[in-house]
Amino acid sequence: MIRRIPPRSGIAVSVPRGAVLTVIDPEGGQVSDMFAVAAGDPAEVLSNGRTLDYEETLRLTTGARLWSNRSRVMLTITEDTAPHHDFLLTPCSEDTFRHFYPDKPVHRGCFGNLAEALAPHGVVPAMIGTAFNIFMNVPVAPDGRLAVLPPGTRPGDLIRLRAEMDLIVGLTACSAYASNGGSFKPIDFSVMLAEGAATG
Amino acid sequence: MIRRIPPRSGIAVSVPRGAVLTVIDPEGGQVSDMFAVAAGDPAEVLSNGRTLDYEETLRLTTGARLWSNRSRVMLTITEDTAPHHDFLLTPCSEDTFRHFYPDKPVHRGCFGNLAEALAPHGVVPAMIGTAFNIFMNVPVAPDGRLAVLPPGTRPGDLIRLRAEMDLIVGLTACSAYASNGGSFKPIDFSVMLAEGAATG
Incomplete structure (x- = not known):
């Protein structure tokens, strides 16, 4: 079953070990911030x-593993049709809106959305670090400068990640202007259990 | 007063707002992992x-600010004679020794040294994220690949950071082989109060 995350919102979902989380950009050009915690810890x-x-690379795609702060593999990327993801920048937040968009309304952003979605699972905001920013386009210039450009994803681009431990995953449809080329669109996702039964 | 951190060890030091922390590579080619927390929180x-x-760059040098997870400026780099620092990789730890040096003795590494030094200040290990790896040489290839090369620092190279809030700073002489070109050397540091009086 494919579920939809409305624009500028977020959810938390249980992804048991062996299950495959698929994150889809249904319209193209939209970022989804993903943050994972160990279920029960x-x-x-x-x-x-x-x-x-x-992983010894900034370019995390099929075959790469995403690790926890305790050096355990949380997720393995098993399929990836997107041109890029980012794992350098923190989720957008009230603070980043004030910093980057001083003339626009402040939004709680992906950070606020992740914090609300993950709070029932015992996650305090201070533990929400850098998210894996699915579909986000952050090129690194030769001199180290970072830019945030519109994602190069086309409608239907997706990434699949297999859970290597029991996880709670927070997932957003990103709220920041620059990340999404100035527009806000939904994100679709599904969780397929190892046995082939869908959950969510 | 200049104090010395012996090879493969770490310390914690109080750096009040306005004070300048100077970190010196006395022999050249040595990394110092720095992690900061707000004093009292x-x-x-x-x-x-x-x-x-x-900061919108990986190349953090004079003028750059180091920020907290609450979007407040913790430190400003006021002087920097070193060719590079790294802010991508986590401190070396028992886990990284097992991963990268399976045939060498396991060491608790900078992570263990920071955890011990910061524990009296209420810092739990799970809160120790990526350190600012002073003098560390981690070039990013055009395809995103990361390497850990020996530091290009010469004896006496230094970085000065001004505290923008009251801080507890953990500081190490790094314990990992690759970071330091296979050798382990000391790190020197001083804390100069805003008034000009030295402390430590």
Whole structure:
């Protein structure tokens, strides 16, 4: 079953070990911030630093693993049709709206959406670090400068990630202007259990 | 007063707002992992994701600010003679020793050293994310691949950081082989109060 995340919102979903989470950009050009915690232990969280350390690349695509702050593999990317993802930048938040868009209304952003969705699972905001920013386009210039460009995804582009441990996954349809080329669109996802039965 | 951190060890030091922390590579080719928390609130910690977001570059040098997970500026780099620093990779740890050096003795690494030094200040290990890896040489290839090369620092190279809030700073002389070109050397540091009086 494919579920839809409305624009500028977020959800949390249980993804048991062996299940495959599919995240789809239904219209193209939309980012989804993903943050994962170990089910039953919200102090074990997704870590960009551990992941970059062990995977030895910024270019995380099919075959790459996403690691926790305790050096355990949380997810493996099993399929990826998108041109890029980002694992450098934190979720947009009230603070980033004030910083980058001082003339626009403040929005709680992906950070606020993840914090609300993950709170019932015991996750405190201070533990929400850098999300894996699915479909986000953050090129690194030769001199190290970072840019945030519209995603190059086409409608239907997707990424599949297999859970390597029991997880609670927070997932958003991103709320920031720059990430999405100035528009806000939905994100679709599904969770397929190892046995082939859909859940969500 | 200049203090010395012996090879493969770490310390924690109070750095009040306005004070300048100087970190020196006395022999050249040595990395120092730095992690900062707000004095009195160990849930506010240094954030590589927030820093990369707001500074918009991987190349953090004079003028750059290091930000907390609550989007407040913790430190400003006021002087920098070193060719590079890294803010992508997590501190070396027992796990990274097992992963990267399976035939060498396991060491608790910078992570263990930071955890011990910061524990008296209320910092739990799960809150120690990516450190600012002073003098570390992590080039990013055009295809996104990361390498860990020996630091290009010469004896006496240094970085100065001004505290923009009251901080507890954890600082190490790094324990990993690759970061330091296979050798382990000390790190020197000083804390100069705003008034000009030295402390430590």
